[in-house]
Structure formats: structure tokens, C-alpha cells
Amino acid sequence: MTVLEQRGAYRPSPPPAWQPRMDPAPLLPDAEPYRVLGTEAAAKADPDLLRRLHAHLVRGRRYNTQATALTKQGRLAVYPSSTGQEACEVAAALALEERDWLFPSYRDTLAVVARGVDPVEALTLLRGDWHTGYDPYAHRVAPLSTPLATQLPHAVGLAHAARLKGDDVVALAMVGDGGTSEGDFHEALNFAAVWRAPVVFLVQNNGFAISVPLAKQTAAPSLAHKAVGYGMPGRLVDGNDAVAVHEVLGDAVRQARAGGGPTLIEAVTYRIDAHTNADDATRYRGDAEVETWRAHDPVRLLETELTERGLLDEAALEAVREDAEAMAADLRARMNQDPELDPMDLFDHVYAETTAQLREQRDLLRAELAAEQDGPDQQEGDRR
Amino acid sequence: MTTVAVKPATMAQALTRAMRDAMAADPSVHVLGEDVGTLGGVFRVTDGLAKEFGEDRCTDTPLAEAGILGAAVGMAMYGLRPVVEMQFDAFAYPAFEQLVSHVSRMRNRTRGKMPLPITVRIPYGGGIGGVEHHSDSSEAYYMATPGLHVVTPATVADAYGLLRRSIASDDPVVFLEPKRLYWSKDTWNPEQPAEVEPIGRAVVRRTGRSATLITYGPSVPVCLEAAEAARAEGWDLEVIDLRSLVPFDDETVCASVRRTGRAVVVHESTGFGGPGGEIAARVTERCFHHLEAPVLRVAGFDLPYPPPMLERHHLPGVDRVLDAVARLQWEAER
Numbered sequence: 001m002t003v004l005e006q007r008g009a010y011r012p013s014p015p016p017a018w019q020p021r022m023d024p025a026p027l028l029p030d031a032e033p034y035r036v037l038g039t040e041a042a043a044k045a046d047p048d049l050l051r052r053l054h055a056h057l058v059r060g061r062r063y064n065t066q067a068t069a070l071t072k073q074g075r076l077a078v079y080p081s082s083t084g085q086e087a088c089e090v091a092a093a094l095a096l097e098e099r100d101w102l103f104p105s106y107r108d109t110l111a112v113v114a115r116g117v118d119p120v121e122a123l124t125l126l127r128g129d130w131h132t133g134y135d136p137y138a139h140r141v142a143p144l145s146t147p148l149a150t151q152l153p154h155a156v157g158l159a160h161a162a163r164l165k166g167d168d169v170v171a172l173a174m175v176g177d178g179g180t181s182e183g184d185f186h187e188a189l190n191f192a193a194v195w196r197a198p199v200v201f202l203v204q205n206n207g208f209a210i211s212v213p214l215a216k217q218t219a220a221p222s223l224a225h226k227a228v229g230y231g232m233p234g235r236l237v238d239g240n241d242a243v244a245v246h247e248v249l250g251d252a253v254r255q256a257r258a259g260g261g262p263t264l265i266e267a268v269t270y271r272i273d274a275h276t277n278a279d280d281a282t283r284y285r286g287d288a289e290v291e292t293w294r295a296h297d298p299v300r301l302l303e304t305e306l307t308e309r310g311l312l313d314e315a316a317l318e319a320v321r322e323d324a325e326a327m328a329a330d331l332r333a334r335m336n337q338d339p340e341l342d343p344m345d346l347f348d349h350v351y352a353e354t355t356a357q358l359r360e361q362r363d364l365l366r367a368e369l370a371a372e373q374d375g376p377d378q379q380e381g382d383r384r
Numbered sequence: 385m386t387t388v389a390v391k392p393a394t395m396a397q398a399l400t401r402a403m404r405d406a407m408a409a410d411p412s413v414h415v416l417g418e419d420v421g422t423l424g425g426v427f428r429v430t431d432g433l434a435k436e437f438g439e440d441r442c443t444d445t446p447l448a449e450a451g452i453l454g455a456a457v458g459m460a461m462y463g464l465r466p467v468v469e470m471q472f473d474a475f476a477y478p479a480f481e482q483l484v485s486h487v488s489r490m491r492n493r494t495r496g497k498m499p500l501p502i503t504v505r506i507p508y509g510g511g512i513g514g515v516e517h518h519s520d521s522s523e524a525y526y527m528a529t530p531g532l533h534v535v536t537p538a539t540v541a542d543a544y545g546l547l548r549r550s551i552a553s554d555d556p557v558v559f560l561e562p563k564r565l566y567w568s569k570d571t572w573n574p575e576q577p578a579e580v581e582p583i584g585r586a587v588v589r590r591t592g593r594s595a596t597l598i599t600y601g602p603s604v605p606v607c608l609e610a611a612e613a614a615r616a617e618g619w620d621l622e623v624i625d626l627r628s629l630v631p632f633d634d635e636t637v638c639a640s641v642r643r644t645g646r647a648v649v650v651h652e653s654t655g656f657g658g659p660g661g662e663i664a665a666r667v668t669e670r671c672f673h674h675l676e677a678p679v680l681r682v683a684g685f686d687l688p689y690p691p692p693m694l695e696r697h698h699l700p701g702v703d704r705v706l707d708a709v710a711r712l713q714w715e716a717e718r
Contacts, residue, residue, distance in 0.1 A: 131493035142461070143493055147485045153454020154486070160455060161462035164414075164440055171458070183478070187451030194446055349496040350531055352554045355584070355631040 022231060029224035029236040033268045036243040037301045045243050047311045053090060053242045054306055055320045057299045060086035060110045062324035063119065064273075066331050067109070067126075071277040075335045077128045080107045084272030087242035087298035088204045090114050095249035096172055103142045103155040103173040107204075111174065115139050119327070120334045129339040149179040152188030152201065159197040159256075170198045170256045172249070178209025180223055189264060193230040198256035200249065201264045204239060206271035211284040227264035239267030240298040243305075269298075343369060392569040395543045399429050399505075399561065401574050402547035403467060407437050413551060414459060415442040417452060417469030417505075426471055427507060427566055449479040453504065457486055460500040467551055473508040474517035480525070487556045488531030502556045503547070508536075509602040509652050511564035511699055513692040520689055521653035523601075526558045527629050527662070533583055534629040536560040538604035540570035542627060545580020553583060562602035584631035588640065592622035595646035595712055598637055598663055600626040603650045603700060610705040619709060629659055637663070638670045645676040646712040650700055655683030677713035 036042050064083045070076045082089050085107075093114035096102060104112050112122045116139045124133025125144050132143040142158075145151035155173035162169035179185055180203055192199045203223050207214060220226055227234030237248045245267055252263035270293035274281035281290075306312035312320075347354055347362040354362070393401075407413045415433055417425070421444035424431030433442035445452050449470060456466035470476035483504065491499045510519035526534045535550055535557055537543040543561070550557035581587075589604060590611050597607040604625045611621035622640050626633065641647045647667055649660040660681035667679050682700045690698045 130495065131489075132495075132497075135497045136461075136494060137497065143490070143498075147481065150454065150481060150485060153451050153482070154458040154461065156451075157455035157458025157460075157466075158462045159458070161459040161464045164464075165462070184450055184454060184481075187446075187448040188454065190446055190448065191451045191455055345495070349492045349494075351491070351533075351631075352499060356634065357632065 024228050027228045027231070027233045029222060029227070029234040029266070033236045033238040034244050034248055035238045035241050036247060037241045037305050042243065042305055043309075047309075049246070050243065050302065050306055050311060051316075053087075053094065053246060054299075054302050054312065055323065056090040056094065056114055057086050057242060057302060058320050059324045059327055060090050060114065061299050062328045063110055063113060063331070066328040067123065068273070068277060070332070070335050073336075076123065076126045078276045078278055079109075079126055080276045081271075081273040082107050082110050084293060084298065085204055085206055085239065085269045086110060087245050087302075088202065088239045088267045088269055091242055091245035091249055092172055092174060092202055095246055095253050096170065097253075099140070099167070099169050100253070101140045101142065101155065101158055101169065101171045103151045103158075103171060104144050105148070105151065105174050105176060105179065106144050106146045107176065108174050109144065112141050112144065115141050117141055119331050123335070124339070127335070127339065129341060130345075149175050149182035149184040149188070151175075152179075152184055153191065155199050155201075156188050156192045156195070156197050156262075159192070159199045160195050163198055168198075168257050170200065170253050172200045172202060172253070174202050174204065176209065177203060177205040177207070177214050177217060177223060178212065179203075180226065181209075181217055189226070189230045189232065189262070192262040193232045196259070196261040198259070199262040200252040200256055201262065202249065203264065203266045204269055205266050206239075206269050208271055208275070208285070210275045210279065211281075213284075222266055224264060224266035230264075232262045232264060235263060235265045237265060237267050239269030240293075240296050240301060242298055242302050270296075390571045390573045393540055393572040393574060394567050394569050395537070395540050395561075396427060396429050396566040398540045398544040398572060398574070398577075399547055400431055400433070401577075402544045402551070403430065403433060404436065406467075406548055406551045407433065407441060410465060412463060412465045413441075413467060414464050415467045415469065416445050416456065417443075418445060418447055418471050420444060420469050425469060427563065429505075429507075429561070429566070430469065449476060450482050453479040453482040453487065453502075456502050457482065457490070457500060460502050461498060465501045465503075465551060467503045467505065470504060470506045472514075472518050473506055473520040473522045476504070476506050476522065479504075483526075483532070483556075483558075484529050488529045491555070492531060499554045500556050501551075501554045503550045503553075503559050504556065505547075505559045505561060507563040507566070508560045509562050509564060510689060510695050511602060511652075513695075515692060516689070519692075519695065521651065521684065523560055523629055523651075524653055524658050526560075527659055531556070532630060533557040534560065535583055535627065536562065536601040536629065537627065538562065538565065538589075538601055538625050540568065540572045541578055542580055542625075544572070544574075544577050546583065546627060548577075549580060549583050557583070560601060564602050565605070568605070584628045584633060586624050586626045586628070586633035586636040588622060588636070589625045590621070590623040592620040592644065594619040594621055594644060595648065595709055596622045596624060596637075596640045596644045597648050597650055597705065597709075598624050598626065598667075599650040600629065602652055606700060606702060607650050607705060610702045610709070613702055614706060614709060617706070617710075621709065632663075632666065634666060634670060637667060641667050641671045641679075642674040645674055646709075647675075647679045648682060648705065648708045648712070649679065650682045650705055650708075652684045652699055654686045655681050656686045658683050677711075680708045680711060682708045
């Protein structure tokens with residue numbers, strides 16, 4: 001056969017191995033964020049759940065204002081407030097069973113507290129006396145993660161391990177809109193989907209990564225659309241509608257627990273306060289925008305539903321507020337006491353067994369502290 | 385009396401055996417990484433583990449080092465004992481944030497409530513003719529991170545013993561495998577492996593009176609060869625294999641230097657900011673009055689790892705070690 005004849009015999013064919021791996025259509029998020037409050041679906045919501053969510057929201061709002069006040073009094077080094085995002089914080093905690101795990105980011109103190117962690121222990125990171133003040137195993141809450149999105153692969157690994165052990169445990173991982181740009185976000189979602197790990201990813205899209213708006217963060221149609229690329233469903237939900245967030249999270253948690261794999265949820269919300277007390281939000285956004293979101297306040301949305309349907313009378317509302325005030329008063333009182341610090345703690349938990357080098361350094365610090373106690377005159381005398 | 389025929393084994397085989405025995409002894413031990421399952425790893429160090437223990441125990445992961453180590457963190461949180469393979473030294477860098485920001489400090493930030501028993505195995509060092517990004521000596525980065533143990537074997541027996549110790553440790557261990565020693569052989573009985581001392585103990589590989597060569601990993605055989613060659617010059621060199629960079633065995637090192645009065649630190653890693661600076665400082669601080677000469681360093685040059693056809697000029701060899709020994713101010717002795 002000549003070369004030309006060979007060429008004539010060649011017929012282009014599709015590559016042999018390629019075939020579509022799945023139909024992407026069922027993974028796509030809805031065009032609009034899912035809502036319950038203010039729609040017909042609200043009437044079907046369980047009144048007890050609504051009252052429970054409401055009580056947590058009121059407490060959560062009060063917690064945010066109290067913690068912010070504590071920064072002004074110098075009792076907290078910094079507080080990244082979740083004011084305006086309480087629906088996400090509360091729903092995240094309530095959507096989980098006791099055996100499940102929560103993986104919070106640094107802005108999710110409220111979810112940590114709603115899960116049952118002592119409010120003061122949850123704040124040691126921000127007070128500055130110890131990084132993680134609570135025992136993660138007591139309430140199955142991972143340490144608040146300051147590096148962005150790095151806690152997401154942990155959630156995947158934990159969920160994967162639980163499944164390998166035959167436990168029907170679900171991990172809920174929280175991250176912000178800025179965090180979705182991090183490599184760890186991508187790797188975590190990819191691992192979760194490949195392993196079909198029982199994980200739920202909750203992205204609180206609060207509009208800003210410190211000062212950078214979402215438009216500069218991503219060109220995706222929505223953050224929920226990112227799910228499709230990994231082969232998991234994406235859900236879009238109104239993040240200020242506590243009932244909707246709770247329902248969407250609940251569905252995703254149930255699906256994960258049943259072996260249906262992970263879900264990515266984008267909750268559309270807004271950070272009413274600045275990034276932290278140390279930030280000045282007027283440099284990057286206008287009052288008008290903030291006001292439109294204040295009008296869509298998560299606490300008021302639910303309160304309106306409850307009162308209009310006669311599920312919450314004045315006395316019940318008062319009881320909820322009193323409970324929140326009592327929580328705030330307790331927090332204030334306990335945070336106004338100086339924490340007990342033992343500098344020797346610094347050396348105790350670096351390794352299971354303190355190394356010879358660290359023992360030397362601990363002795364050095366101990367000697368310095370003893371000299372301080374003896375007072376400057378004594379020290380002067382020692383030197384001579 | 386029967387004698388067991390002990391055959392030569394390679395370091396790679398001993399490492400495989402260590403993981404195999406650890407997995408057989410403890411169901412919480414899981415191996416994960418790129419190509420570790422079906423293929424048995426690019427260096428075949430995980431050969432046979434997926435077949436024997438199943439893919440849930442020895443798992444081929446997606447190709448993402450931060451994801452691998454991050455997932456291992458979560459697995460360890462839930463009571464597993466992950467052994468992570470990073471394919472090459474320079475491919476471990478994407479996992480650096482997980483290592484520094486979480487793995488190394490989880491015990492500390494939780495006041496001991498959440499220890500992370502993770503072993504991160506990293507083939508490291510040069511001398512195998514690898515192309516760019518396959519030959520780094522990255523130990524200084526890990527040494528500079530409190531909360532990690534940094535361990536590196538130089539013999540077949542230590543490869544087994546130290547890896548077993550690392551996997552059993554409740555602390556995270558960066559286990560650096562000198563890849564040019566993977567195929568080094570020694571008589572070693574896998575059925576009755578000798579007990580190896582706990583992590584953190586150096587060992588005197590060769591006793592001597594004239595000077596101490598302080599080294600580890602791939603440079604240990606170089607130093608032993610140099611010590612043999614030095615006999616012709618009338619030097620009787622002691623060789624210390626550190627085995628563990630963190631914790632550092634000041635005691636063994638200083639006892640030797642106090643006896644010999646002279647020391648050279650030898651490693652492949654770059655000299656500037658490398659482990660040798662720390663070691664020289666420690667020896668000087670502790671043994672100053674016993675020293676007859678400054679502590680010298682023989683290290684890789686301060687440059688990005690060279691292309692394979694030039695790497696022999698970069699790696700500390702016997703001649704460079706002997707030249708350093710010659711500069712240890714022997715004039716006073718003569």
C-alpha cells in the first residue's frame with residue numbers, strides 16, 4: 001500500500017475513551033436563591049422549628065452586639081462580626097445531629113456557640129489567651145480556622161474517615177465568598193466528590209472579602225455553579241431566610257448521611273458590619289447598599305412571619321429577648337474578668353513529650369519570671 | 385540450633401515492610417498519596433499494600449498535595465493514623481500551608497486535646513539524575529517549624545525502625561527518605577527486625593578520636609567513606625548519623641565533639657540558612673572550650689538544585705569533606 005493510499009484509508013473517529021461521565025443538568029443550582037419566608041411555603045413550616053430558629057437568631061444578634069462592645073472595652077483583641085448573617089450561623093448549627101462535626105471559619109463563632117460551645121471558650125482566640133479555648137471533641141467542633149479554606153479538606157478527611165469506620169457522621173464546612181478563590185476550596189470539593197464523602201459545604205456569600213467585592217473574586221455565574229465542575233449538586237439559597245437555609249442544609253445533610261455524597265450551598269447574605277472592628281467599611285461601600293440589606297434583616301424576616309401567623313405573642317417575644325439579655329449579661333460578666341494565664345502552658349503542648357530544648361527554654365522563662373517576682377532591686381543586686 | 389538465612393534487603397523494601405507491618409498491627413493506619421495504590425508508588429515503596437489491605441487502607445488520591453495532607457488532618461481528627469506520601473521533595477510544597485498552619489500546631493492550639501498522628505513521607509535529596517524539582521533537600525523548612533518531628537534514616541535497619549516509630553508517634557513526623565539510598569542494600573531480617581531507639585537519638589556510626597563528622601541521611605555513606613580515606617592522612621574520624629533533626633540530640637553530638645575537639649557538619653542542603661548553621665551554633669554554644677578549631681560546614685552550594693549533568697559538582701563528596709577536615713587547624717597538633 002502506498003502512503004497516499006494509506007492516507008485515503010484514514011477516517012477521523014472520535015477518541016475511543018471519551019464519553020460523557022454524567023448529565024450536569026441535575027447538579028445546576030436554581031436561577032434564584034431559594035426562599036421560604038414571604039412565600040406560600042412558609043405556611044407549611046413547622047411552628048416549633050420557627051420558634052426555635054427565632055430564639056437562636058435573637059440570641060445570635062445579641063451575641064454579635066455584645067462581642068463587638070467587648071472589643072471597644074478592650075476585652076477582645078478583635079471580633080469579626082456576623083451581624084446580618086445570623087440565619088446562616090444558626091441554621092448551620094441546628095441542621096446537624098449531635099454526632100456530626102462543624103468546621104467553622106474565623107467569622108463563625110456564632111455557629112460554634114449555637115452548637116453548644118461555651119460562649120467564653122469560643123472567644124479565647126479573639127481575646128488572645130489561647131488559640132482554641134474549647135475541647136473540639138466535646139461538641140464536635142473543629143478549631144476556628146483563621147487561614148482561609150484550609151479547614152475544608154479537614155472536613156472532607158474527617159467525613160471520609162467516619163464513613164470508612166462505618167459511622168453515619170456528616171461534616172459541615174463553612175467558608176466565605178473570598179475563601180472560594182483559595183486552592184484548598186478547590187481541592188476539598190474535588191476530594192469530597194471523588195470520595196463521595198458525607199460533607200456539606202456552606203459558602204456564606206456576604207458580598208465582600210474584607211474590601212474586595214464578589215465581582216473581583218470570581219467570574220462564575222454564581223458560587224453555587226462551581227459545584228457542577230466537581231460533579232456535585234450546587235444549591236443557591238437566601239442566606240437571610242433562616243427557614244430556607246435550614247431546609248436546604250437539612251436536605252444536603254440527609255443526602256450526605258444516606259451516602260449520596262457532598263453538596264455545595266451558596267447562601268446569599270450580607271456583612272452588615274465592617275470586616276472587623278479594625279476595618280473601615282466606608283472606604284469601599286456606600287450606606288445605600290447597606291440599607292437595602294438592613295431592610296432584608298434575618299431576625300426581622302422571621303419575627304414578622306411568627307407574629308403575623310400568631311405563633312409568637314408579646315410575652316413570648318419578651319421571654320426570648322430576656323433570654324438573650326441574660327446570655328449577654330453572663331458573657332459580659334465573665335469576659336470582664338481577666339483570664340488566668342500560665343506562661344508555662346506555652347511549652348506543654350508542642351509535642352507529646354517536651355523536648356530537651358523546650359525544657360531548657362521553659363527553665364529560662366521560669367527563671368525570668370522568678371526574677372520579675374523578686375523585683376527590680378533584687379535583680380540589680382543579683383547582677384552585681 | 386537453626387540459623388535464619390538473612391538476605392540483603394534494600395532501604396525501599398524495609399520502608400515497605402515497615403508500612404505493611406504497621407498496617408497489619410493497627411487497623412487505624414492508612415496510607416494515602418499519588419500513585420501509591422495500583423502502581424505501588426513511583427519508587428515502589430508502597431508496593432503491594434493496596435493489594436493486601438484494600439484501596440480503603442492504601443488510597444490513590446487526586447493529584448493535589450494540600451488536599452492530601454488536609455484530608456489526612458481530618459482523618460487523624462477522627463482517630464485514624466494517616467501515612468501520607470508526597471511523591472517528591474519539591475512536590476510537597478503545595479502542602480506547606482497545611483503542614484505549617486495546621487499539622488504542626490493542632491496539638492498546641494487545642495492544648496493537647498487534638499494531637500495529629502500523621503506521618504508525611506517525602507523522598508528527598510539528589511544524586512539520582514533527576515530533572516528539575518526532583519532533588520531538593522527541603523529539611524530546613526521543616527526544621528524551622530515547631531511542632532514537627534523531622535526524621536531521616538541512612539541505613540536499611542533504621543529505615544524500618546524509624547518509620548515504625550514515626551507511624552506510632554502521636555506527633556506529626558516529616559519522614560525524609562534519602563532517595564539515592566532507596567536501593568542501598570544491607571543484610572537485614574524482615575522477620576526479626578531489630579528494635580530501633582526512639583525518635584530523637586543520634587547514633588555514632590564510626591568511632592574516632594581526631595574529629596567528628598556530623599551528618600544525616602544521604603550524606604552518611606559519604607562521610608563513612610571519607611572517614612576511611614582519612615586514615616591515610618592519619619586522621620581517625622568519628623561519624624555521627626543524626627537520624628532525627630527534630631528533636632535534636634545535643635547530648636550525643638556534644639559528647640563526641642568534647643572528645644575530639646573538632647567538628648564538620650555535612651549535608652546536601654544549601655549552607656546558607658541550612659541545618660548546618662543551627663548545628664554549628666549549638667555545638668559552639670555548648671562545647672566552645674573543647675574546640676580546637678571553628679566548626680566547619682560542608683553543604684550544597686547556595687543555588688537552586690542544579691540540572692542532573694552538573695549535580696555532582698554541587699553534592700558534597702568525599703574530597704570536599706576531606707578538604708574541610710584538613711582546614712580544622714591541625715597545625716597546633718604538630
